Amino acid sequence: MRSAVTGRNDDLAWLFDPPPAGGGLERQIYRRIRSAVLERRLRPGTRLPASRRLAVDLGVSRGTVVAAYDQLIAEGYLEACTGRGTAVTALPDAMLGAPDAATAESTTAPASSTRAASFRMPAIGGGLDASCFPPGVPSLDTFPKREWSRCLAARARRLRAADMTYDNAAGLPILRETLIGHLNPARGVVAEPDQVIIVPSAQAAFDAAAICTTEPGDLIAVEDPGYPHAREVLAAAGGVLAPVPVDADGIEVAALTRLKRFRLVAVTPSHQYPTGVTMSLERRLRLLDLARERGAFILEDDYDSEFRYAERPIASLQGIDGGRTVIYVGTFSKSLAPGIRVAYLIAPPSLATTLARIVVGKGQVVAGVVQAALADFIAEGYLAAHIGRMRAIYAAKRDALVEALRANLPSEIRVEPPRGGLQLLLRLPDRTDDKAIVHELAAAGIEARALSRQSLRATGRGLLLGYAIAPLDAIAPAAKQLAAIVSRHLDG
Numbered sequence: 001m002r003s004a005v006t007g008r009n010d011d012l013a014w015l016f017d018p019p020p021a022g023g024g025l026e027r028q029i030y031r032r033i034r035s036a037v038l039e040r041r042l043r044p045g046t047r048l049p050a051s052r053r054l055a056v057d058l059g060v061s062r063g064t065v066v067a068a069y070d071q072l073i074a075e076g077y078l079e080a081c082t083g084r085g086t087a088v089t090a091l092p093d094a095m096l097g098a099p100d101a102a103t104a105e106s107t108t109a110p111a112s113s114t115r116a117a118s119f120r121m122p123a124i125g126g127g128l129d130a131s132c133f134p135p136g137v138p139s140l141d142t143f144p145k146r147e148w149s150r151c152l153a154a155r156a157r158r159l160r161a162a163d164m165t166y167d168n169a170a171g172l173p174i175l176r177e178t179l180i181g182h183l184n185p186a187r188g189v190v191a192e193p194d195q196v197i198i199v200p201s202a203q204a205a206f207d208a209a210a211i212c213t214t215e216p217g218d219l220i221a222v223e224d225p226g227y228p229h230a231r232e233v234l235a236a237a238g239g240v241l242a243p244v245p246v247d248a249d250g251i252e253v254a255a256l257t258r259l260k261r262f263r264l265v266a267v268t269p270s271h272q273y274p275t276g277v278t279m280s281l282e283r284r285l286r287l288l289d290l291a292r293e294r295g296a297f298i299l300e301d302d303y304d305s306e307f308r309y310a311e312r313p314i315a316s317l318q319g320i321d322g323g324r325t326v327i328y329v330g331t332f333s334k335s336l337a338p339g340i341r342v343a344y345l346i347a348p349p350s351l352a353t354t355l356a357r358i359v360v361g362k363g364q365v366v367a368g369v370v371q372a373a374l375a376d377f378i379a380e381g382y383l384a385a386h387i388g389r390m391r392a393i394y395a396a397k398r399d400a401l402v403e404a405l406r407a408n409l410p411s412e413i414r415v416e417p418p419r420g421g422l423q424l425l426l427r428l429p430d431r432t433d434d435k436a437i438v439h440e441l442a443a444a445g446i447e448a449r450a451l452s453r454q455s456l457r458a459t460g461r462g463l464l465l466g467y468a469i470a471p472l473d474a475i476a477p478a479a480k481q482l483a484a485i486v487s488r489h490l491d492g
């Protein structure tokens with residue numbers, strides 16, 4: 001029976017009924033004693049049976065009991081008293097009485113926060129099983145594995161203690177410099193190395209940019225339709241999103257002008273997501289003028305500008321502006337692979353130090369060895385070679401998709417080949433329910449995204465189809481199947 005408060009409790013049968021059984025015996029013993037302590041069923045000062053004795057009673061090895069006791073001692077639930085065995089610690093009242101989380105399965109978990117609700121979109125798809133047509137996922141079977149692993153292994157071999165400190169958390173100098181060397185000719189980006197900040201994803205860059213430039217409740221203008229995952233982080237950072245329509249020249253600056261006050265405007269000028277339009281030069285200049293006039297910053301998301309199939313890419317807004325008003329964001333998620341987890345911000349000089357502090361403070365940093373390997377990968381010309389090769393492959397895949405859609409869809413549907421990027425927007429008449437079509441496609445094993453899901457206000461119906469990850473020979477049959485489903489919806 002249970003002994004007096006400070007006596008030895010040699011009989012813990014009540015605590016071990018039914019006895020622990022099956023795998024994880026040490027964990028089971030640990031949990032039961034911890035719960036009994038937290039729920040005051042074992043009083044402070046109560047001495048526990050000797051480990052040898054409890055092991056015999058429970059039919060387990062002594063080592064199992066010793067390991068459970070040691071863990072409970074390490075966490076402060078028990079204490080080892082020299083010459084007197086192991087006893088229950090006197091815990092602060094605040095820790096006692098509440099049911100132990102591990103055992104109170106029936107209690108309802110506390111609710112998540114209101115701002116957690118900003119993250120409602122399904123994750124970007126395109127796992128290895130998905131072949132047609134997850135948008136935004138590059139081809140992965142053509143990833144330059146040999147060159148990448150060579151760069152990574154060489155850097156890993158040369159790793160020094162200095163490479164494993166907290167230094168340079170916002171970006172290794174070698175990658176910052178190499179990136180400028182790559183982005184200046186390719187995108188017209190003008191910057192000094194300390195304006196380059198390395199982050200694991202464009203998402204992390206959007207978050208840092210919003211925190212750096214806005215107070216909670218400030219207006220952040222976003223393209224509508226636009227990239228939902230950017231909206232998620234901008235809203236979670238405290239921004240109030242103001243949707244601005246997009247036409248054939250990009251974001252409608254006239255509509256933006258009507259917004260009384262905005263601190264940040266997020267745009268995808270090279271290849272608007274999801275419509276695919278390129279912002280005209282005139283629009284770029286007007287947007288820059290307006291931002292300067294209003295004292296606002298522009299967040300330029302240049303996510304897939306590497307892939308243009310006809311003409312040369314237009315220079316970035318950052319380059320036109322000279323980098324004063326524009327926070328430029330690039331990612332290797334499209335040009336290499338999302339799993340590389342490297343993206344970058346080019347900050348205006350006035351924000352560079354603050355932005356670097358935010359990303360480091362939030363722990364949004366990338367392993368130094370990966371950064372150094374990437375710098376070598378770019379400097380040795382592997383990135384440019386990969387992009388050149390992928391441009392040709394993606395152009396062929398895009399053409400296959402366009403051809404199959406044109407051959408199988410009714411003439412009422414116009415199929416416009418995108419001039420760049422990894423996806424095609426198939427616009428559908430307003431009477432169609434694009435979400436229902438996406439649902440039906442998913443049941444047939446085809447992934448697509450509904451245009452109406454990319455919008456805050458009603459901005460038309462359509463399907464966003466990624467052709468990059470799809471094997472070339474799978475495109476035509478999947479497009480035919482897709483066209484049949486779409487046609488049924490048009491008729492119905």
Ligand SMILES: Cc1ncc(COP(=O)(O)O)c(C=O)c1O
Nearest residue numbers: 136201202203227273303331333
């Ligand atoms: C418009 C846009 N921006 C950024 C990204 C992604 O960047 P990251 O993977 O670096 O977060 C995507 C990916 O689909 C995108 O479509």
